Amino acid sequence: MKRLMIGNQAIARGAYEAGVTVATAYPGTPSTEIVDDFSKYQGVYAEWSPNEKVALEVGFGASLGGARTLVAMKHVGVNVAADPLYTLSYTGVNGGLVLISADDPGMHSSQNEQDNRGYGRFAKLLVIEPSDSQEALDFTKEAFALSEKFDSPVMLRVTTRLCHSQSLVQEGEITKMPLKEYRKNEAKYVMLPGFARLRHVEVEKRMAGLREYVETSPLNRIEWGDRKVGIITSGVTYQYIKEIMPQVSVLKLGTVNPLPKQMIREFAGQVERLYVIEELEPVIEEQLKAWGLEVIGKSILPCTGEYSPELLEEKLLNVEPAVGYQLAEPIPPRPPLLCPGCPHRGVFYVLKRKRLIVTGDIGCYTLGALKPLAAMDSTLCMGASIGTALGMEKARGPEMARKTVAVIGDSTFIHSGITPLIDTVYNQGNTTVLILDNGTTAMTGHQDHPATGHTIQKTETAQLNLEGLVRAIGIKRVRQVDPLKIGELEKALDEELAFEGPSVILARRPCALIDKSTETSLIIDEEKCKSCKLCVKLGCTGIYWLEDKKKARINPDLCRGCGLCAEVCKFDAVVEGGAV
Amino acid sequence: MIGSTTNILIVGVGGQGTLLASRVLAQAAVELGHDVKVSEIHGMAQRGGSVVSQVRYGSKVFSPIIKMGEADVIMAFEKLEAARYLPFLSKNGLIVINTEKIDPLPVMSGETRYPERLEEKIAEIIPKTAVLDATSIAEECGSPRAANIVLVGLVGRALGMPREFLAEAVQFLVPEKAIEINLKALTEGWNYLDNLPIKITRE
Numbered sequence: 001m002k003r004l005m006i007g008n009q010a011i012a013r014g015a016y017e018a019g020v021t022v023a024t025a026y027p028g029t030p031s032t033e034i035v036d037d038f039s040k041y042q043g044v045y046a047e048w049s050p051n052e053k054v055a056l057e058v059g060f061g062a063s064l065g066g067a068r069t070l071v072a073m074k075h076v077g078v079n080v081a082a083d084p085l086y087t088l089s090y091t092g093v094n095g096g097l098v099l100i101s102a103d104d105p106g107m108h109s110s111q112n113e114q115d116n117r118g119y120g121r122f123a124k125l126l127v128i129e130p131s132d133s134q135e136a137l138d139f140t141k142e143a144f145a146l147s148e149k150f151d152s153p154v155m156l157r158v159t160t161r162l163c164h165s166q167s168l169v170q171e172g173e174i175t176k177m178p179l180k181e182y183r184k185n186e187a188k189y190v191m192l193p194g195f196a197r198l199r200h201v202e203v204e205k206r207m208a209g210l211r212e213y214v215e216t217s218p219l220n221r222i223e224w225g226d227r228k229v230g231i232i233t234s235g236v237t238y239q240y241i242k243e244i245m246p247q248v249s250v251l252k253l254g255t256v257n258p259l260p261k262q263m264i265r266e267f268a269g270q271v272e273r274l275y276v277i278e279e280l281e282p283v284i285e286e287q288l289k290a291w292g293l294e295v296i297g298k299s300i301l302p303c304t305g306e307y308s309p310e311l312l313e314e315k316l317l318n319v320e321p322a323v324g325y326q327l328a329e330p331i332p333p334r335p336p337l338l339c340p341g342c343p344h345r346g347v348f349y350v351l352k353r354k355r356l357i358v359t360g361d362i363g364c365y366t367l368g369a370l371k372p373l374a375a376m377d378s379t380l381c382m383g384a385s386i387g388t389a390l391g392m393e394k395a396r397g398p399e400m401a402r403k404t405v406a407v408i409g410d411s412t413f414i415h416s417g418i419t420p421l422i423d424t425v426y427n428q429g430n431t432t433v434l435i436l437d438n439g440t441t442a443m444t445g446h447q448d449h450p451a452t453g454h455t456i457q458k459t460e461t462a463q464l465n466l467e468g469l470v471r472a473i474g475i476k477r478v479r480q481v482d483p484l485k486i487g488e489l490e491k492a493l494d495e496e497l498a499f500e501g502p503s504v505i506l507a508r509r510p511c512a513l514i515d516k517s518t519e520t521s522l523i524i525d526e527e528k529c530k531s532c533k534l535c536v537k538l539g540c541t542g543i544y545w546l547e548d549k550k551k552a553r554i555n556p557d558l559c560r561g562c563g564l565c566a567e568v569c570k571f572d573a574v575v576e577g578g579a580v
Numbered sequence: 581m582i583g584s585t586t587n588i589l590i591v592g593v594g595g596q597g598t599l600l601a602s603r604v605l606a607q608a609a610v611e612l613g614h615d616v617k618v619s620e621i622h623g624m625a626q627r628g629g630s631v632v633s634q635v636r637y638g639s640k641v642f643s644p645i646i647k648m649g650e651a652d653v654i655m656a657f658e659k660l661e662a663a664r665y666l667p668f669l670s671k672n673g674l675i676v677i678n679t680e681k682i683d684p685l686p687v688m689s690g691e692t693r694y695p696e697r698l699e700e701k702i703a704e705i706i707p708k709t710a711v712l713d714a715t716s717i718a719e720e721c722g723s724p725r726a727a728n729i730v731l732v733g734l735v736g737r738a739l740g741m742p743r744e745f746l747a748e749a750v751q752f753l754v755p756e757k758a759i760e761i762n763l764k765a766l767t768e769g770w771n772y773l774d775n776l777p778i779k780i781t782r783e
Binding site for chain 1: 615629643645
């Protein structure tokens, strides 16, 4: 019986069927569910690694140890793992190793929309791309066989729309893979220049073998139709093409690096007009053009954003999108925002009030950059907040450090905030770092991390002591505050900003979606409310403004009783439920 | 060909339970022997933002996403979100609106106002508009959180899905302790169709 699965679940299943026994990942949308799901299978090892580089290095070790190994991350995670990745291409594998790169065209939940097929070209890897959940399972399984056959890591590239779309999947048999024998082989696994030079030659041989393989790979296929138009495509855009142009000829690529050159030439020779339809970069198109083929692609389609059936209809068929209905009046937008009861809200309220320069980081708290709090000056990538603050100080002088705060979450700090903090101590910076410790990796759906005391499989483990770690780095001033106690937080900030030297404030309170201990709603006493709107400006969905009465009111279904609005109210108008 | 595909757009505010609703409808469609695709939103938008999930079923479904003007049904968990996604509704399509009102940030902060009489304005231009207070109905069943399943009951019936298939899907997907409340909610939604002044059951 076929089952509905999101692409990520199908990848996990494919890995399990392929006999994978080790899987590693750092959570990141749209990749998170892959290893999360895999960890639930019996008899496997899975881990949340502190970051993607470590995930891939543990993956390398597991492969070396003879196990089939799955490593999963979001597209920007591959940047973090790029260092081991490029050289892993030289060493090759023992047990098959598949790296899942989950790209995010349209940036549903990311800071950029880089196209990771480029990594395949640069690191000289086989890159394969499924177009629905069944293929996600089948291709994942095949990827492990190919990894071992070609002695190379294989990249399975997927996109948000594949990761988070469900379609029907026929599950297959589970292969029990005995561990491959481990044999010491320094010429293959120790990448000293002398050995690496020889391995680079092997990489080129492997690429030649892969170029031959892709010509007859069952992962690529031609679906002949009308030969006036030929379309080369892969991934979910294949589905859009089948939807809007069911009559045309399609070369559906499963291997997107290297490309099946001969197959593409033959296809091109048999159609009148050739299109390449690929989201983001013209990775395929440019290669075809270099081979002298005439092809239409980015001259009519954008390199930006996610494609859709409407967009392709408009650009390929000149069909205007058919708008169903519309109201005459404008519909106010609904941006995402911090949850009711979120401990981050108190922090950004204080940072805004103090008009500080805030170097930010990646997590739920990046939403602190949006109105009405709008208290963030920069966000670049995981871990960047601390280095950015140091750089601003070094450019503008120590006075800058008195009005700058680096803000970073607990999981993000462990991911890549530790080394910049070492830099701050080493190079005599004066940064005040706020670690927003909500005890989880919240944005991606509450995954454990080294400071939660639990593994991915929920077994108890050693709990990283953040305060001890920070002290060991050489930070002498470390203090803890409750981020919803505004006075406490303000005092801590004043003192640490004034202090000459680096300091860390641990703003500690569990994520409001996990901690349900404060489930009593507050209410606003309308007699006492002086219509100042201070509470409304906290940007909490639990508080709304009654325009006719000019009063604020609390929605009892949403209020978590965190008390932040009571803290900011100057007229004691926010009281416990039932007291009015 | 593709004309036989049924398209359901489920819209609401992150955290309202749109994912479960789409999964129940999709599961029922699977049980009925259809090819099915569902597109979901995870990640940042779930934090109180506007969310949309999409269910498509028929003999063969390619794209997991619905084109503008092609949704047979829009199931809206919130009024403003109903209005936002009207361009996706097909001519002759059905829109089911839960009367829940959740102010988005620009309204909360008084920058702009929540449009008034939204459900009436929608009903004026769309013949097949069904408006109900699914949250209150669900509350009577035991939990306001089952509002999503009230809507599923109504929409499933309007689409001609047998009730036992929907009930099976609920049992398959809902945590054990919430099954009873959700089955009640499903029945209430199913029965609600009888109260509507318009005929919307599929021929």
